[in-house]
Amino acid sequence: MPEATSPTRKRIVDAATKLFYGEGIGRVSVDAVAEKAGLTKRTLYYHFKSKDELIAAYLDGRDQPNLKQMAGWFDDAEGGADKKVEAIFTNLARAARHPKWKGCGFLRTAAELASMPGHPAVKAGARHKTRFETWLAGELSTQGIGEPQILAREIVLLMDGAFSIMLIHRNPDYVEAAGRAAGVLVKVRMGAA
Amino acid sequence: MPEATSPTRKRIVDAATKLFYGEGIGRVSVDAVAEKAGLTKRTLYYHFKSKDELIAAYLDGRDQPNLKQMAGWFDDAEGGADKKVEAIFTNLARAARHPKWKGCGFLRTAAELASMPGHPAVKAGARHKTRFETWLAGELSTQGIGEPQILAREIVLLMDGAFSIMLIHRNPDYVEAAGRAAGVLVKVRMGAA
DNA sequence: GTATGTATATTCACTAGTCGGTATACATGG
DNA sequence: CCATGTATACCGACTAGTGAATATACATAC
Missing domain, CATH: 1.10.10.60 (Homeodomain-like)
Incomplete structure (x- = not known):
């Protein structure tokens, strides 16, 4: 062994x-x-x-680095919760301009394995996405925002939408647009739309 | 020939x-x-x-049926623009509960072809997504909403996010959450958050 | 009206190569 | 000796794509 x-x-x-x-x-x-x-x-x-196990190991290995990256962008941003959330998208848009950028490995792998829902790699992706959503809800709560879980999920939806549609249009404007929409949703929950 | x-x-x-x-x-x-x-x-x-050409033909063939489905859900819904948009998501969530549902074929194909950005099938996907976004902006404009293009894009981001993350979590709650977020964004643009 | 020509449409058999996975053998260190 | 690890060589199944022949239909020519 x-x-x-x-x-x-x-x-x-x-x-x-x-x-x-x-x-x-x-x-x-x-x-x-x-x-x-x-x-x-x-x-x-x-x-x-098996190859399947190797694929799962690949995604498991991306979990922590990915979370740390997001947390770094969030922490380093100045301003309120809305600005910190928007900062994640701004940094994402910049990363997406790099020629080697190919979207979110977790989402792409899940898309390739859509016909095998229980695949270990899909489970690894689910763990990562849940961790990110939970971490974000915690940060939003710390920032004094009401219904942080609901808001965190909405931001995740915008982010994953940006990841996915970028693979079709290859236009970072979509990431910026997602960031602005996320900012609007944060402000709505902050009580000042 | x-x-x-x-x-x-x-x-x-x-x-x-x-x-x-x-x-x-x-x-x-x-x-x-x-x-x-x-x-x-x-x-x-x-x-x-070639197989590549066949893949592109598959997606081209899904363009109109897909648009008609969305337009039907939108048209059939009662209420204002926010309700009509939310109706699309509600119907999507219902469809996603069917065991044969495997997400959005356009997005999944683009994810599989992420390393071949110019692939004809990716272009077919881009055409479809652009048509949908344009159609939705037109409907929102007809409903008297300001900045319909910006709003349409945000709704597209939420929808594609829901499509993608559903392949990981297999939980239609995400589609419902996206629908509610879309409703909030519509209301913000209607002037009554 | 029957022979010939031509474009469309289809089949069988095949190539050359890749796939995930494995059987066997050999090394090296405790 | 035995566990851990590495290498060569191979397996059967499958891959996208092709060569050569043929069937079918409908022309036009005589």
């Missing part, structure tokens, strides 16, 4: 992350991941019992 | 629609489409020059 903290395992997940995010899980072969990690497929299968 | 209105072509697109929507474009082989259509792969390749 391989170790969960093995450096070899980390190399595999790192390689998988770059390839799966860049090309999509269905367009990347296990051979390609093994080659990128600098080892053979058989070794990869020593550390992961 | 095959005819654009050929009944055989229609049979192929119908078969492709069921399979591509149900399983995802990457998980369906050209052989599977041909078998479902009751003809050989070679015949399919007589009518379509």
